Amino acid sequence: MKKIYYMLATILLLSNFAAKADEGMWIPLLLKKYNYEAMKAKGLKLTPEQLYDVNNSSLKDAIVWFNGGCTGEIISMEGLVLTNHHCGYDAIAANSSPQNNILDSGFWAKNHGQEIPVPGMWVSIVQRIEDISDKVMSELKGVDEKDRAAKIQEVYKKLITEATKGNTYEAQCREMFKGNAYYLFVFQRYNDIRLVGAPPQSIGKFGGETDNWMWPRHTGDFSMFRIYANKENKAAGYAPDNVPYQPKHSLPINIKGYKKGDFAMIYGFPGRTNRYEFSKGVQITTDIIDPAIVALRDVRLNAWKEQMNKDVDIRLKLSSDFASVANYWKYYAGEAEQLKKNKVYDIKIKEELAFAKWAKEKTEYNKLLSDMDSTFAVFKPISLQRIYINEGILAPNISKYVSYATALDETIQKGDAKKIAATREQLKEAIKELPYAPMIAMADKRIFDSILVLYYNNIPKDQQVALMGEIINKYNSSNPREAIRMYTDYVFANSIFSDEALMQAWFNNPRPAALKNDPAYIHVKAFRDHYINTFKPKVDKFNESISALGRIYIKGLMEMNPKRNFYPDANSSVRLTYGTVKPYMKYPLITNLDEVVVKHQKNSGNPEFNVPQRLLDLHKSKTYGHYAMKDGKLPVAFLTDNDITGGNSGSPVIDGEGRIIGLAFDGNWEAMSGNIHFDPANKRTICVDIRYVMFLIDIYGEAPHIVKEMKLVE
DSSP states (O other): OHHHHHHHHHHHHHTTTSOOTTOOOBOGGGHHHHTHHHHHHHTOOSOHHHHOOSSSOOGGGGEEEETTTEEEEEOSTTOEEEEOTTTSHHHHHHTOOSSSOHHHHOEEOSSGGGOEEOTTOOEEEEEEEEEOHHHHHHHHTTOOHHHHHHHHHHHHHHHHHHHHTTSSOEEEEEEETTTTEEEEEEEEEEOEEEEEEEOOHHHHTTTHHHHTTOSSOOOOOOEEEEEEEOTTSOOOOOOTTOEEOOOSOOOOEEOSOOOTTOEEEEEEOOOBOOTTOOHHHHHHIIIIIHHHHHHHHHHHHHHHHHHHTTOHHHHHHHHHHHHHHHHHHHHHHHHHHHHHHTTHHHHHHHHHHHHHHHHTTOTTTTTHHHHHHHHHHHHGGGTHHHHIIIIIITOSHHHHHHHHHHHHHHHHHHTOHHHHHHHHHHHHHHHHTSOOOHHHHHHHHHHHHHHHHHHHHHSOGGGSOHHHHHHHHHHOTTOHHHHHHHHHHHHHHHOGGGSHHHHHHHHHSOOHHHHHTOHHHHHHHHHHHHIIIIIHHHHHHHHHHHHHHHHHHHHHHHHHOTTSOOOOOOBSSOEEEEEEBOOOTTSOSEEEHHHHHHHHHHTTTOGGGOOOHHHHHHHHHTOOGGGSOTTSOOEEEEEEOOOOOTTOTTOEEEOTTSOEEEEEEEEOGGGTTTTTOOOTTTOOEEEEEHHHHHHIIIIISOOHHHHTTSOEEO
8 A cells, every 4th residue: 555655646746747738948850759749739730841951941941049149030031030129129229329319219221221230240040950969978988077078078179170161150069958968059150130120119118127027018029130141142241242141941921810729839049947956956046046136236227227317328328238137137036036936946845855765776866865955055155156246246347347458468468469469359349338428437336336235245254355354444444335435436536447538548558557556457356366266166066066966867857757758958059849829817818009008198207108109190090901900909919838938039939830920029927937947827928919010010110111021921
């Protein structure tokens, strides 16, 4: 009887591991083997080869990795790329000025000649995927754990060299299942990318941070770019005589619409998940790391917002950085909240108990969880150190300027003329991305000061840099807050990096003595050296140990549950996720333009909910063309139950016949724990409806010539 009870209990616990409906971000190469029948059952009409094929045109040829952080899709045979507005935000803002403010007014190129080149922007298209697990694993036999990472990089370099020899491709090797499998991804990269169109940010960001990660949503989150190639249709750097790229495949546009339960798949480049995280990792993330990131980012957002509200030019200069920091400020707040609400720590504990019972008599696994506990116990007290360096001390612009100067100085010390020249050019571009103005410097000073206060209050005193004690003793030992303020005044009054002219003069003529006597340089160096010498070895040791334990844990899970189709964590490699068009709780499946106008009216005076008068006029006259639904309303956004994460922004939502019905642009608040735990009841993807996109281009933007490039299915 006890044996039967044990088996039943184990089965119930193991059910937490089972891949739930629509869970997983799958490698396209493996769809035919693992997922195709399930996809067909949900409504897929395409063959596996139409999803991914090396030798013939397939959907993969229309999916682009957009500038390394988002996804885009090719929607015309002239290389027109559709992605999210927030993915194109940098380019739109960089080409805006108070005199030609396309960020606020929108932009629609009337012809190819009006399309705006975007230096530094690129897209990559996957050419093929190869399972290289056997090749890597054979090289790792007998390699000590401490040497494993270096050996892997050595093998990667060899495989990448082989894959890119004699062609113009780039390649990346990606670890899967924390080192239980490896794959090679070969790309063609295109560097001549030009801005074609974007709605005003009042449409592209409608709802702002108030609505971010929330449903219902009413955001027209899209922008358009074009890939250019040389006259032989080959990838090339920018040249005025380059021509629009002719792709192997472009996605047709479905303006017929969809209904609840229709098949939906999302093809893209999801960033990072950690679904196989240990319980102790969840605990530290929830209680320590996420709250610290939120507090540190809050400092930047408040300081920037104060200055952005005073001046249009400053708002344009800071808008991209503000949007980027704010997006994940809210994400980390939501993740911590939902990890607690969804009791993810408890779920992980149950999973580990099931594993422990299974592994009790297995030598390879029976000590794994106790080793995990002791590893996290050592890491937990120092877990804030890296966060406070990256999100805190190095976050102010003045610290970034110092970091750039340090990099240049170190390169100069090595005496390699070519590397010095290359570093100078890289830093010129990097500095351009850090706007300088007196009002921005005021915000930076406030950020510098406030972060030091957080550091002093939240980092254990026995872990603090010696400089911190020196500041307090020198400026006001009885009032640490006042001491930090006085120290901040001193740094900004005496550093060349708080003065644009002095800083540029140094970069034009680097002088080591001026650098090493600079108070901002001394400040950054003190904190960086303190972290590198005292804590980085411990953090590196933790990462090495927990990586090895994670690899063994997943290997054990696979042995424990051999019939399960495991999927790897997202790691910015191309993936496909499938599901259905599906509403959420009491909320509507689809939002519409009527609701946009109502939100606008209810939030009068709030810039997050302003809309252009032209959109109000088109709504009043119901001038929607053939993009309205059967009830006469214009759709704006909808929901699916696809499994996505950051990096999927801009990914196409594709129906069962391979036609685009929308763009993924967000997740929902109730499932913000999704990077660590998939919640089938609450997980949703928020998508902008392709009909709203077409309406905004064709009718609102008066750019029907752009729509004519596309293949519309009515």
